[in-house]
Amino acid sequence: MITFEGVSKTYPDGTVALDDVSLECRTGEITVFVGTSGGGKTTALRTINRMVEPTGGRVLIDGADVRDSRPAELRRGIGYVIQHAGLFPHRTIEDNIATVPYLLRWNKKKARDTARELMERVGLDASMAKRYPFQLSGGQQQRVGVARALAADPPVMLMDEPFSAVDPVVRAELQDEFLRLQAELHKTIVFVTHDIDEAIKLGDRVAVFKTGGKLVQFDTPENVLARPADDFVAEFIGYDRGIRRLWFIPASEAPLSDRGVLPADTPADRIRADDDGWTLAVDGSRRPLGWAAPGAVPSGGTLADAPLKPVGPTFTVARDSIRAALNAAILSPSGRAVGVDDDGRLVGVADQHDLSAAITRAGADAEPAPAVDAKPASDDVEPAPKGGAAG
Numbered sequence: 001m002i003t004f005e006g007v008s009k010t011y012p013d014g015t016v017a018l019d020d021v022s023l024e025c026r027t028g029e030i031t032v033f034v035g036t037s038g039g040g041k042t043t044a045l046r047t048i049n050r051m052v053e054p055t056g057g058r059v060l061i062d063g064a065d066v067r068d069s070r071p072a073e074l075r076r077g078i079g080y081v082i083q084h085a086g087l088f089p090h091r092t093i094e095d096n097i098a099t100v101p102y103l104l105r106w107n108k109k110k111a112r113d114t115a116r117e118l119m120e121r122v123g124l125d126a127s128m129a130k131r132y133p134f135q136l137s138g139g140q141q142q143r144v145g146v147a148r149a150l151a152a153d154p155p156v157m158l159m160d161e162p163f164s165a166v167d168p169v170v171r172a173e174l175q176d177e178f179l180r181l182q183a184e185l186h187k188t189i190v191f192v193t194h195d196i197d198e199a200i201k202l203g204d205r206v207a208v209f210k211t212g213g214k215l216v217q218f219d220t221p222e223n224v225l226a227r228p229a230d231d232f233v234a235e236f237i238g239y240d241r242g243i244r245r246l247w248f249i250p251a252s253e254a255p256l257s258d259r260g261v262l263p264a265d266t267p268a269d270r271i272r273a274d275d276d277g278w279t280l281a282v283d284g285s286r287r288p289l290g291w292a293a294p295g296a297v298p299s300g301g302t303l304a305d306a307p308l309k310p311v312g313p314t315f316t317v318a319r320d321s322i323r324a325a326l327n328a329a330i331l332s333p334s335g336r337a338v339g340v341d342d343d344g345r346l347v348g349v350a351d352q353h354d355l356s357a358a359i360t361r362a363g364a365d366a367e368p369a370p371a372v373d374a375k376p377a378s379d380d381v382e383p384a385p386k387g388g389a390a391g
Ligand SMILES: Nc1ncnc2c1ncn2[C@@H]1O[C@H](COP(=O)(O)OP(=O)(O)OP(=O)(O)O)[C@@H](O)[C@H]1O
Pocket: 011, 012, 013, 015, 016, 017, 035, 036, 037, 038, 039, 040, 041, 042, 043, 044, 194, 209
């Protein structure tokens, strides 16, 4: 656990970069610092590894004041990743990754073996070990930066805009892999970004900073979206925060039914025209095969004889968000979303009205915004699905 106790920083020129910030970054979680440029995010991050000394308050790691450790010693237990990776240009990739192991005087073989293992972990081909940073793409360099920070297996990682310098597609890949890696490693991570989408995607908790180094809200991403603490946060999150919230409503909230679902061997005369006439054909294991348009089943034939339109994207009821379900409904030829289990078997279908009713119910559960309070609003919020299927 990293604890900020009334931390302030006024730079010698009088700039107030942090103003009485108190928060707790929980062990094994990702805490994201987000906010406007100049809001003090980087300054706050750097007080943890003593690259910046506060002018007031204190920072503790697992109850110990960071000032009680010498900076060099402290930083050995804290990985640090920055924008543009900050690699040493004249060192090979494996030597860049092994920087801290070399400092710790591991023998060269052990350090290089560790570097190779980490390359695999972060998705870099072993053939790149002997290359130099300039011979890698921006995204690959960022992976090296992450691997280097992980090399001495530090319990704490500080990441300052680590994925900002790459294009959106590579960025999304790096974020996904980062989340996969964290699910295995459970590091205590503090992550700085100015991008609210990145904060929502990655953060277990999100701290929103505004100019003057003020912490305006510290909460789970879903609560920040549902109950922005003030107008600044609401505006920072953006006009489409309603849509973003859909990530946090579980798809299982949607009422599912078997309306218009029939086995593929159903004879034409047993197919009752439904209200919109589309029929979803399923096989003997209830795997969806495709949609038959109204009147598409030839008389005397079976559902399987109709030209079936592709099912399109489905959503996994137990894991996905209602955003994935809505996406599936919008892209479905019938306007109905197909919900499946982990084995791809049909659980049920829902149309846009069903989904909209579930969204309205979930919205009604959200309470009005509390007064500005930098402490977590509640600890009992169930984490809802995050990420899930493509939205
Ligand atoms: N060494 C310094 N001397 C004086 N002022 C500084 C110094 N470092 C940062 N500042 C100022 O402190 C404030 C907070 O800066 P900081 O870099 O922490 O913000 P940030 O939220 O990380 O911003 P960004 O998103 O633009 O990186 C800014 O006004 C900045 O100009």
